[in-house]
Amino acid sequence: MNKNILKDSYNKHFNNTGLSDGFYSAPGKVNLIGEHTDYNDGFVLPIAIDKKIYAYLQLRDDNKINLYSIDFDLSFETTTEKLKYNEENNWSNYIIGVVSELKKEGYNPKGFNMVFTGDLPIGAGLSSSAALEVLTTFGLDDLNNFKIDSFKKAVIAQKSENNFVGVNCGIMDQYISVFGEKDKALLIDCESHEHEEVPFKDEDYQFLIIDSKIKRGLIDSKYNKRRKQCNNVVKFFKENVGEEVETLRDVNINELFRYENKLKDLDYKRATHVLTENRRALKFSEHLEQNEYSKAGSLMYASHLSLKDEFEVSTSELDFLVEKAMELKGVLGAKMTGAGFGGCTVNLIKNENKEQIIENLKESYLNEYDMEPDFYLTRPVNGAGKF
Ligand code: GLA
Numbered sequence: 001m002n003k004n005i006l007k008d009s010y011n012k013h014f015n016n017t018g019l020s021d022g023f024y025s026a027p028g029k030v031n032l033i034g035e036h037t038d039y040n041d042g043f044v045l046p047i048a049i050d051k052k053i054y055a056y057l058q059l060r061d062d063n064k065i066n067l068y069s070i071d072f073d074l075s076f077e078t079t080t081e082k083l084k085y086n087e088e089n090n091w092s093n094y095i096i097g098v099v100s101e102l103k104k105e106g107y108n109p110k111g112f113n114m115v116f117t118g119d120l121p122i123g124a125g126l127s128s129s130a131a132l133e134v135l136t137t138f139g140l141d142d143l144n145n146f147k148i149d150s151f152k153k154a155v156i157a158q159k160s161e162n163n164f165v166g167v168n169c170g171i172m173d174q175y176i177s178v179f180g181e182k183d184k185a186l187l188i189d190c191e192s193h194e195h196e197e198v199p200f201k202d203e204d205y206q207f208l209i210i211d212s213k214i215k216r217g218l219i220d221s222k223y224n225k226r227r228k229q230c231n232n233v234v235k236f237f238k239e240n241v242g243e244e245v246e247t248l249r250d251v252n253i254n255e256l257f258r259y260e261n262k263l264k265d266l267d268y269k270r271a272t273h274v275l276t277e278n279r280r281a282l283k284f285s286e287h288l289e290q291n292e293y294s295k296a297g298s299l300m301y302a303s304h305l306s307l308k309d310e311f312e313v314s315t316s317e318l319d320f321l322v323e324k325a326m327e328l329k330g331v332l333g334a335k336m337t338g339a340g341f342g343g344c345t346v347n348l349i350k351n352e353n354k355e356q357i358i359e360n361l362k363e364s365y366l367n368e369y370d371m372e373p374d375f376y377l378t379r380p381v382n383g384a385g386k387f
Helices: 003-013 090-104 128-144 150-165 172-179 219-240 253-258 265-289 293-309 316-326 351-369
Strands: 021-031 046-059 064-069 074-079 112-118 184-189 194-199 205-211 331-336 344-350 374-378
Touching: 003 046, 003 064, 003 112, 021 128, 021 172, 021 344, 046 128, 046 172, 046 184, 046 374, 064 090, 074 090, 090 128, 090 150, 112 128, 128 150, 128 172, 150 172, 172 184, 184 265, 194 265, 205 351, 219 265, 253 265, 265 293, 293 316, 293 331, 293 344, 316 331, 316 344, 316 351, 344 351, 351 374
Parallel strands: 064 112
Antiparallel strands: 021 046, 046 112, 064 074, 184 194, 205 344, 205 374, 331 344
């Protein structure tokens, strides 16, 4: 990113206050496997991607917050004392939410000016909202000299999404945007909040993200419904099997199978997905580590089928992209990624076949749905920071 783009825009919209300033960036993510497991204290395996949000921030000597989005060409103004959800400028909530969460945690950020831009598609399931939250947390932490530790930064960003934006997401998106590592996927244990680095080093392979261009409609209510169904199973086990069951992580898969008849059909299906998905995420990491890419790829496909049939969060467009991809030479695995109900698929492919794969899928998707998907070839990059 050319810093001049940010600086020129800043000079056009704001005055230099002469106070502390800095350039910050935060990446989006794609999850390779472990879907809808984070809020069930399970395992996820995301990578940070080289699609990011970039910002320039400068402190002010009053309590005003002045924001400018280069991509939307929109401004927003408020103060550190007036932190209200704004319907009209939805984008501003991801920034103001962080200020609100910082204050709840006892930090007192000074007023600031901020301009930002990005190359991360919005609403495609690649975590543009988490990137903006994480970036804001990094910038305000650094400029105010709070010295918040990395995990807490991820939690502040997540809580701002939960409490201010009103989306009850898990920790994955913000965590990977903070901790992402070049050439590594992170196997995150969402119970202990620790991660293991899983190297993805073979230059002959790559991840191809395909955006179905179906915007994720009504996502919050459907997402929350899935969370509730998972919690119903936890409740059942807590009441009937053992007090110590706090999350689906504490439920043994064979026990789940044993109680099939006692659980509501949909609740049972949702929990089956989560528990089998945890196993797949662990196995997938082992295969990736051993460079066993075709075995890893089969697990991605199994994950997709489970998301489609048991968790029921796929769409016909995502299914189409996955099915077609799996028929092509050089595709080792494919699945929908993120929350679902639209958004993207992620594919593990052989580099040498990338052109044919993209051409082929572009054409078949166009024939079927009368629109072209977007394609992003990516490898894992580092998490948020100064640039
Ligand atoms: C969204 C949420 C994540 C996670 C995924 C599903 O991306 O933000 O926390 O739950 O869905 O794996």
